[in-house]
């Protein structure tokens with residue numbers, strides 16, 4: 036019987052186990068440049084089968100929070116090379132999550148102080164994290180402007196460029212962030228996409244940007260080094276669609292044709308209730324996985340959100356998942372793999388130091404003796 040601790044080949048990547056560090060925003064990259072301490076943070080956790088970095092902006096326009104990293108300047112790439120070198124020296128594998136926030140941003144973070152961009156000019160009922168003269172805090176996101184058709188090829192090119200930059204920075208691959216109410220999810224969900232052109236209305240149209248971005252990334256670096264994250268029913272960042280099952284059934288059937296390394300699925304509300312639902316019926320994750328397989332999907336299936344050791348072991352043993360991603364548990368337990376395998380006690384995460392700050396709550400969690 037397959038266990039959480041067995042190796043697995045995921046696309047072009049050979050992973051030592053099926054325990055994944057989920058992407059975790061930590062707001063510790065001033066001027067969007069990862070600091071040397073970030074290399075320590077990720078290399079401490081290198082025993083994970085796979086590390087997925089915190090969400091990383093593909094462009095200045097794609098930035099939505101203070102002190103989150105980017106992948107679009109030489110200084111940022113140099114910062115990430117420190118990280119990939121340190122992780123590889125520790126025997127780990129790491130991919131970078133490629134992120135465009137769309138409307139989840141603020142004019143103070145945008146090029147020239149402009150409006151954030153989105154599929155439609157619909158303000159999200161959401162907040163973002165800003166740092167001002169008296170420190171960090173959350174503020175309402177700004178009113179976005181609708182992207183013009185002629186701007187979309189430029190955004191696709193930004194994803195392609197970032198994917199190439201990721202490989203140059205030493206990453207083993209990329210994860211396309213298509214979840215949690217950010218740009219690609221804003222196009223997918225009818226609550227945020229009211230376009231009346233080829234990128235709005237039908238499910239096929241709302242998924243068009245996703246497929247064009249995946250075409251570009253997989254053409255640039257290969258599908259075997261490309262994963263994707265989706266969140267069918269999350270309400271994060273005011274994401275909403277009343278019919279998530281047909282929408283994401285279509286999405287995974289399209290994903291099946293790419294030969295991706297993996298599909299990463301947030302089950303329920305991100306960081307919240309696993310049984311959260313949008314629309315009339317509970318979301319059927321087994322049906323989603325079956326639709327992907329039926330359409331020829333061969334990528335690994337990664338699940339996330341609120342798993343403990345028993346649930347993760349059960350998910351892999353039953354075949355419901357090939358890998359399980361852990362977020363907060365990896366913040367507090369750099370040696371989570373060992374602790375799960377040995378059923379050792381777990382450090383409790385300190386919520387007060389999740390976002391922003393220094394080494395406290397970042398690299399000072401103890402490993403087992």
Ligand SMILES: C=C(C(=O)O)c1ccccc1
Pocket residue numbers: 060090100214215271305
């Ligand atoms: C990138 C994020 C996501 O995917 O939800 C994020 C951003 C800010 C705080 C927490 C999470």
